[in-house]
Amino acid sequence: MMTTLKDVAEHTGLGLGTVSRALSGHPNVRPETRRRVEAAARKLGYQSNGLARALRSNRSNSIGLIIPDLENEFYTTAASVVQGLLAGEGFRLVVSCSNNSPDVDIELLGTLIENRVDGIIHVPCTPDGSDLVRAANPRVPIVEYARRSSARGVDSVIGDDERGSAEIVQHLVDLGHRNIAVIAGPSGLSTTTDRVSGFERACRRNRLPKRGCPVLYGPSYDAHWGEVATSQILDEHPDVTAIFASSSRGAMGALKALRKRGLAVPKDMSLVGFLNPAWLDVSEPPLTTYELPLNDMGNMTARLLLDRIRRPRAEEPSEPQVLRFDGRLIIRESTAAPRTYELIRSRSTLDATAPRSR
Amino acid sequence: MMTTLKDVAEHTGLGLGTVSRALSGHPNVRPETRRRVEAAARKLGYQSNGLARALRSNRSNSIGLIIPDLENEFYTTAASVVQGLLAGEGFRLVVSCSNNSPDVDIELLGTLIENRVDGIIHVPCTPDGSDLVRAANPRVPIVEYARRSSARGVDSVIGDDERGSAEIVQHLVDLGHRNIAVIAGPSGLSTTTDRVSGFERACRRNRLPKRGCPVLYGPSYDAHWGEVATSQILDEHPDVTAIFASSSRGAMGALKALRKRGLAVPKDMSLVGFLNPAWLDVSEPPLTTYELPLNDMGNMTARLLLDRIRRPRAEEPSEPQVLRFDGRLIIRESTAAPRTYELIRSRSTLDATAPRSR
DNA sequence: CACAGATGACGTAACGTTTCCATGATGACG
DNA sequence: CGTCATCATGGAAACGTTACGTCATCTGTG
Numbered sequence: 001m002m003t004t005l006k007d008v009a010e011h012t013g014l015g016l017g018t019v020s021r022a023l024s025g026h027p028n029v030r031p032e033t034r035r036r037v038e039a040a041a042r043k044l045g046y047q048s049n050g051l052a053r054a055l056r057s058n059r060s061n062s063i064g065l066i067i068p069d070l071e072n073e074f075y076t077t078a079a080s081v082v083q084g085l086l087a088g089e090g091f092r093l094v095v096s097c098s099n100n101s102p103d104v105d106i107e108l109l110g111t112l113i114e115n116r117v118d119g120i121i122h123v124p125c126t127p128d129g130s131d132l133v134r135a136a137n138p139r140v141p142i143v144e145y146a147r148r149s150s151a152r153g154v155d156s157v158i159g160d161d162e163r164g165s166a167e168i169v170q171h172l173v174d175l176g177h178r179n180i181a182v183i184a185g186p187s188g189l190s191t192t193t194d195r196v197s198g199f200e201r202a203c204r205r206n207r208l209p210k211r212g213c214p215v216l217y218g219p220s221y222d223a224h225w226g227e228v229a230t231s232q233i234l235d236e237h238p239d240v241t242a243i244f245a246s247s248s249r250g251a252m253g254a255l256k257a258l259r260k261r262g263l264a265v266p267k268d269m270s271l272v273g274f275l276n277p278a279w280l281d282v283s284e285p286p287l288t289t290y291e292l293p294l295n296d297m298g299n300m301t302a303r304l305l306l307d308r309i310r311r312p313r314a315e316e317p318s319e320p321q322v323l324r325f326d327g328r329l330i331i332r333e334s335t336a337a338p339r340t341y342e343l344i345r346s347r348s349t350l351d352a353t354a355p356r357s358r
Numbered sequence: 359m360m361t362t363l364k365d366v367a368e369h370t371g372l373g374l375g376t377v378s379r380a381l382s383g384h385p386n387v388r389p390e391t392r393r394r395v396e397a398a399a400r401k402l403g404y405q406s407n408g409l410a411r412a413l414r415s416n417r418s419n420s421i422g423l424i425i426p427d428l429e430n431e432f433y434t435t436a437a438s439v440v441q442g443l444l445a446g447e448g449f450r451l452v453v454s455c456s457n458n459s460p461d462v463d464i465e466l467l468g469t470l471i472e473n474r475v476d477g478i479i480h481v482p483c484t485p486d487g488s489d490l491v492r493a494a495n496p497r498v499p500i501v502e503y504a505r506r507s508s509a510r511g512v513d514s515v516i517g518d519d520e521r522g523s524a525e526i527v528q529h530l531v532d533l534g535h536r537n538i539a540v541i542a543g544p545s546g547l548s549t550t551t552d553r554v555s556g557f558e559r560a561c562r563r564n565r566l567p568k569r570g571c572p573v574l575y576g577p578s579y580d581a582h583w584g585e586v587a588t589s590q591i592l593d594e595h596p597d598v599t600a601i602f603a604s605s606s607r608g609a610m611g612a613l614k615a616l617r618k619r620g621l622a623v624p625k626d627m628s629l630v631g632f633l634n635p636a637w638l639d640v641s642e643p644p645l646t647t648y649e650l651p652l653n654d655m656g657n658m659t660a661r662l663l664l665d666r667i668r669r670p671r672a673e674e675p676s677e678p679q680v681l682r683f684d685g686r687l688i689i690r691e692s693t694a695a696p697r698t699y700e701l702i703r704s705r706s707t708l709d710a711t712a713p714r715s716r
Numbered sequence: 717c718a719c720a721g722a723t724g725a726c727g728t729a730a731c732g733t734t735t736c737c738a739t740g741a742t743g744a745c746g
Numbered sequence: 747c748g749t750c751a752t753c754a755t756g757g758a759a760a761c762g763t764t765a766c767g768t769c770a771t772c773t774g775t776g
Contacts, residue, residue: 002732004733005734015757016757017734017756017757018755018756020735021754021755028752029754033754033755049413049472049474049733050474051413051474051731051733052732052733053732053733054761055733055762057733057735069438070434070438071435071438076428076429076431077428077429079428084455087454092452092454094450094451094453095437095451095452095453096441096450096451097438097442097445111450114406114407114408115408115409116409223636252636252637252640256640278581279637279640282610282614283641283642284641284642284643285642362761362762362763363762363764372725372726373725374763374764379725386723387724388723388724388725391725407761408763409761409763410731411764413733413764415763415764
């Protein structure tokens with residue numbers, strides 16, 4: 001049915017080994033022989049069988065990617081840059097999607113390993129890495145992206161969410177806000193805890209009133225949750241003058257909810273997002289946000305993994321690394337001084353205008 | 359190093375074949391034996407080797423996906439729904455990215471086949487299917503998505519771009535527009551030609567002035583091209599009162615360009631997009647557009663492919679199908695009557711208000 | 717009791733590569 | 747001219763699985 005190496009060998013009258021070497025660029029083969037083999041291969045429409053090669057040589061040239069959501073540009077940009085870099089190095093990408101389910105996550109890990117991928121890039125769905133370690137029992141290199149788990153022996157590439165959150169809050173405080181609400185994500189994720197802890201650090205530093213700065217944990221980072229959370233904030237925390245949506249999709253939902261209530265951004269309410277997808281600056285108003293260097297992060301992830309794959313087993317013990325990438329605050333038009341700024345100012349000038357002075 | 363079937367066989371004192379059958383659910387094995395095998399497998403941490411199984415059984419349980427761009431939500435939503443459906447059927451998805459390069463496209467096709475994927479979902483980068491046919495020489499089922507090529511023997515699932523364009527134009531004409539510009543994509547793609555031909559059909563039907571309705575072909579469907587094209591339209595075609603950007607990203611770019619010139623949408627210029635990503639209704643103003651049922655299309659694509667894969671070779675000759683999906687016009691706030699509507703109306707009332715009457 | 721049919725297990729042959737080892741052939745060098 | 751290294755090639759083993767033919771054992775039946 002399908003022509004194999006053996007067919008080519010018979011057709012040329014050469015041995016199996018010779019043909020294999022000729023086609024795979026081994027040096028020890030006469031140039032003329034190589035030409036002959038190549039001609040025959042072309043003529044017979046030979047196409048080498050990657051499965052057999054992978055089985056025999058124990059390298060599949062494919063690496064697995066597990067992300068929680070294929071429709072979230074945060075992960076697809078990662079996938080894109082990783083894919084680009086890996087393709088250049090001769091690797092295929094097997095993309096799986098965990099839908100944020102830890103069970104599916106573990107299962108996918110198993111499937112990938114079963115299919116002998118050479119390495120895995122993983123966005124873990126749970127901070128508990130023990131299952132992960134068990135599933136990944138065999139020594140296949142893993143790099144965690146964006147989120148980290150407690151799994152030992154794996155590298156991770158993450159954004160400095162803690163710092164980003166703090167910068168955002170500082171920006172709001174500098175504008176005069178004292179009551180800031182956070183629309184957070186699922187409480188288990190490292191991204192959520194980092195963003196919230198950055199927020200809280202900035203709150204403490206600026207002596208913001210704890211009960212005036214609610215943190216709303218939710219089921220996801222989606223727009224819908226952003227919308228729901230915003231309604232809740234408006235209903236239950238009338239003092240809030242700025243909303244920090246810890247995802248761009250959440251910010252989009254928040255924007256919708258605010259519009260629905262007839263509130264103007266930033267006049268009636270300041271709004272900040274997190275991360276900077278391409279569409280964020282075409283919203284009205286363009287959103288202030290914190291941008292992470294996703295390209296650099298993706299590239300580094302792929303490089304790190306390739307390095308682990310290629311490093312001779314001997315010098316293995318190099319410590320697992322955690323690479324944390326800084327981002328930058330992008331100030332657009334969705335943040336401004338609160339309406340009640342004058343009032344606040346008169347009450348506590350010191351804290352509001354010069355929070356860093358002490 | 360890694361425990362294999364043989365290890366399990368030795369450990370249980372059973373034969374290789376028996377162990378294989380026990381683990382793969384073959385009926386002819388004593389329940390107790392099966393339990394024994396499973397226990398041993400668990401104890402030894404056995405993980406079957408997918409490569410070997412694929413090689414031997416000639417089924418890899420993986421299917422390839424080639425899309426032009428991993429950062430375009432149009433393709434990633436397709437990838438997402440396809441991935442979901444296939445995962446449920448026990449298939450993995452190998453995602454490749456052609457970057458709209460025909461050469462890369464062909465090469466990827468080859469790589470996928472070399473790795474013996476069971477089927478391929480393909481967004482072709484060129485209308486010329488001859489290379490494709492040559493690359494796909496072996497009989498692996500292929501379904502084309504979104505775009506179609508001249509390759510014979512492959513099914514395709516596409517949106518009815520022609521009709522959608524025509525509907526959009528009709529909407530604009532109904533509002534009173536007579537000078538409509540199209541920001542088209544690359545001229546070779548079937549999506550481009552379909553969208554343009556729908557546009558032209560609607561123009562003819564409504565007797566729009568040919569030279570007043572420029573079509574701008576460009577290098578891509580990107581926001582940047584949308585921006586450039588819009589500038590060009592404003593400079594060279596001052597009569598134009600409505601812009602039809604044949605992609606949502608292009609529309610985003612157009613919006614930017616219009617803002618930069620201080621033109622209000624839809625007061626000074628009507629703007630329509632194509633396709634309906636989640637962020638499109640948070641733009642200002644929310645864009646009128648034509649929505650395609652991407653979920654249905656993705657599902658159908660996967661189903662079609664699975665069907666081809668599973669259909670016994672005997673009944674093969676079922677004709678390749680072209681499935682064309684209708685969408686729907688979503689009228690938001692970016693379209694309105696042109697400023698000069700009254701003027702136009704007085705000049706040609708009949709054409710403008712009752713175009714369908716003859 | 718002999719025998720057909722079912723059942724469960726065994727061993728071996730593939731699947732298509734790569735890789736290693738053995739074998740001639742060739743050329744260089746003292 | 748003999749020795750040794752180098753090179754080109756052939757052949758076979760191995761990778762880990764599934765599939766197939768064979769065989770022993772057991773059950774029920776005439």
